[in-house]
């Protein structure tokens with residue numbers, strides 16, 4: 001069959017890379033894709049939901065796989081269902097768990113899913129009054145999708161008031177900030193959890209860890225992700241079991257009971273606290289850059305799993321994961337996550353010499369036969385090895401031969417976890 005993948009990041013390149021290995025797939029289209037996906041698939045110069053739907057009316061495919069959150073929030077999957085086109089990802093209603101943090105918090109409270117204590121506000125004065133009696137640090141979140149920038153960890157009341165004013169009054173995140181969540185700061189280790197879901201059943205991925213902050217030692221602002229590793233050393237089978245039972249299972253059950261069964265990837269951010277795992281947030285899609293390491297570890301045919309999730313018979317499948325470790329170090333443009341320039345030529349992309357080293361493209365663009373930078377996060381340099389340190393060695397060896405003007409990457413991805 002032919003398939004279409006929606007998105008243009010490292011996540012989508014990794015999904016194309018993996019699906020390319022599926023013998024049942026004839027042709028892969030990507031809308032709009034990047035220079036990496038162009039080497040493996042056919043990029044389409046379209047990116048809006050309307051353009052994608054129009055293209056699909058004229059070109060039949062057997063599956064559409066949606067990468068980014070904003071398409072899900074716009075209801076692209078509902079539109080594809082109406083056209084009877086098989087689509088992997090949750091409906092608009094089911095993905096609300098990601099696009100409304102207020103909904104997600106109230107949902108967790110009702111379903112008894114462990115999460116940070118919180119209150120929600122639409123009114124600045126009421127929010128300001130509430131924080132007077134709270135302890136700091138305190139976490140302030142814009143409710144809607146804010147490109148990973150809508151969360152402020154306020155160290156004191158002044159910072160908290162500033163954040164509330166920015167979100168609720170100055171509307172720095174637009175309508176995403178019509179409502180805020182104010183919540184307790186959780187101490188612990190943060191991990192990413194992914195589960196394939198078919199509405200009723202689920203299958204957990206290995207644990208992974210993103211590195212959100214821009215600079216070494218977790219300094220600087222939050223980013224879309226500077227690197228990932230999987231599995232996370234020290235995270236036990238028992239902890240993953242607890243996350244299954246206390247988070248994933250009740251989430252799927254409650255969403256189904258509400259009439260919006262969740263089919264797709266459920267990806268909660270989890271804080272492993274002294275009192276057990278607590279949900280930081282829910283995402284309703286594959287993580288980026290988590291997917292880059294996951295696709296290197298997944299042994300089963302991804303197409304079979306995606307179709308099983310859509311059909312609702314995930315139970316019939318056994319999903320196999322490699323026992324190896326994987327790492328992905330992200331190369332970004334100078335200045336990222338603030339201002340950066342595009343259009344720098346990238347050298348050294350042909351370095352990987354074996355299948356355990358892969359360069360995934362994110363913000364790249366093919367012009368003639370040269371690859372240019374075209375965004376903030378440019379490449380994810382991934383490696384696989386028998387253990388984490390061997391995987392990291394691969395990523396960091398390959399990265400040394402890559403260069404572009406202003407290129408920067410974190411030198412300490414996974415380093416605190418190597419044992």
Ligand SMILES: Nc1ncnc2c1ncn2[C@@H]1O[C@H](COP(=O)(O)OP(=O)(O)O)[C@@H](O)[C@H]1O
Nearest residue numbers: 116139148149150151183184185186269280281
């Ligand atoms: N209650 C909390 N306690 C401690 N850290 C938090 C809390 N909520 C969020 N964070 C930190 O802020 C980051 C971003 O928050 P998150 O809710 O995941 O929003 P988003 O990914 O939409 O920006 C998290 O990855 C985590 O590091």
Ligand SMILES: [Mg+2]
Nearest residue numbers: 148269280281
């Ligand atoms: Mg997050």
